Amino acid sequence: MKDKTTTGSDLQPDDAGFPAGKVFLSGIAGLILAVAVNSSTLLADAERLPDSRSRSLWIAIWTPIEDVASTLRLTWPRRAGDFLLGRNEDEDRISLHREKIAPKPDSQELTVLSVGEETSEYELDQKPALAAEPVWSSNNPFTIWVLGDSMVQFFGDTFVMMAERSSSVAAVSEPKLASGLSRPDYFDWPARISEVMTAHDPDAVILMFGGNDAQNIKTKDGLWLERFTAQWEEEYRKRIASVMDLATGDEGRIVLWVGQPPMRGDGFDARMQRLNDLYRSEAVSWENVHYIDLRSLFTDESGNYARYLPDSSGKLTDVRLTDGVHLSHWGGEWLSTLLLNEIKKTPNLDWLWNE
């Protein structure tokens, strides 16, 4: 990559150039070539869009172009390139639907009120205990995986850093941008969670979904269910249950399901609140799944979204990004503190970050 970002009055073109009309047409010819060669990728991208008029429009545009380009054998260079770069892996996808286990009669929902609160403020009658009580150490660390959408992107690494301040803890953050439970055709979270549980068998799992999920759902039969209809809700609940089931596993692994924080946009906030209600109510069915409510943590005195909030010492802190959705570095620290405190409440883990 060479530099000298060229031009400037000191640099004149070597030739006089071409008429604007010809340049325009040649540029269009180049774009048409690029679109034809890339048409398979463009179509695949369009299919990943949320179910909407825009998605239908793009699919309607790219499908015939892809047909023509394939017929003319124009798509093979891109396919060959993808193949050479190892991007053509067709992974076996598991079913989204697994049988939901029967709710435990003594299970409780756990709602945390704010960062830094002591355990006494939200004691559980019965805390979940790990199946065994191994001695955690640097050689045998307590492992935590954080999985989810772009919200995890913004606090996952901070959580890992804070969690690994204990030499007896190993943490991993794995966000997938623009993902969720609504569109397994884009990213199949149940499949990935199953892989992680099988391959790594973590001791605790933190999950955060929802930001991209308030959209129409495509069922395995190819039907689209309209957002927030009764059928949609039934299907989405099944997906939540499936993920909770996969994550807890047979050994009763600790699962923290993080709800969505308040959002700046009223409409988006209302949609996230509806999803939070589903997560909260589904979590009740699993003894080891704790729903973590973030609304009280990230709202001001009036209960509204706020970018700046006072920390425990009263200092105003910038906890949200300018997009009004994601958490800032400091917001990530608040959430991470909350989650670590939550894990510490497990009987044999209370010493973990007190070393």
Add this chain to the structure above:
Amino acid sequence: MARSWMRVAIALDLVLLGVFKYYDFFAVELSNLLGGRATIPLLELTLPVGISFFTFQAMSYVIDLNRKVIKPMSMLDFAVYLSFFPQLVAGPIVRAAEMAPQIRNHPDPRQVASGEAFQLILRGLFKKVVVSSWLASSIVDDVFANPEGHSSQDVLLGVYAYAIQIYADFSGYTDIAIGVALLLGFRFPTNFDRPYRALSLREFWQRWHITLSSWLRDYLYIPLGGNRGKEVETYRNLLLTMILGGLWHGSTWNFVIWGLIHGIALAVERMLPNRQTHPGIRWLATFHIVCFAWVFFRADSLASALDVFSAIASLPSSVELTNALIILGIAGVLVAQFFPYSRSEQVKRRLSKQRVLTQGLAFGCGLVLIDLFGPEGVAPFIYFQF
């Protein structure tokens, strides 16, 4: 009279910038300073896209008018100048003196430098989509998110990688902006000139974000007195200019510290006797001071920046992120900084001499290759936030 109007215009520009960009920052700092004794309302305004850039352009217009460097533009010409989309979002900061004659004379639609424009756009896209995004996702984001969790070698390489990432990101945007403007018949000034070949901080600022550094020089440093007064006044002017330059990037203390480091380094450089130091040592020192300052520029907070240095100073342990490809990529970009300029000129000439249809089809092929090698999602340009 004209001088008074200029002051009013500059004050209005600065008030707009101040309200949108700095009000909340200072309100929060003041609230925290008062310790809850007074509550200062926050505005939480959405920052208008490109406000830092177009405010500086508007200020340059009124100042140059007052200095009689330029003649007044018509309202329509001025509107085109201020809202010209290629550079509106992230520069380069084009002065009225550079744009006004081009707008007034109308570009010749029979002579569009298409070869040069297509090459610039492709080069910019390659820098952004392939180089910048790849370095960010392979090492930089991980290292800066959790410096304590990585080995000292990984963190050190992550800092070098960020130096390359921000250069590829920002100069890539500039290339695209210049290329798009060329297609419309306008020529923008040079904004980057192989900055990492600099042998001094002074030279670095003659090569990095040139339109900002020359703006700060002409409209801040020199009016403050420049180097015309006593030595101590020159140092003060340098520090003030660089601190305000840092604050221009964003309303956080990290940007202030970034500017302060550059200001101190420029002042120290000026203090040092003019000895014949080996160019290799001068290059190493310059590059590392720039990288040191970049840590504050990139880190989320002062504490995070200090964590990065603490991680670099820790005992070496096993590497996780470092690999030969990243090392080669960083080294390749650095080596390319020393290539003679004629090499890239040759590529440009070759493309410019092709038939226009060949140029267009080559442009299309380039787009496919960049999309192929780029990651699935590309983050916004770093300089969009300023």
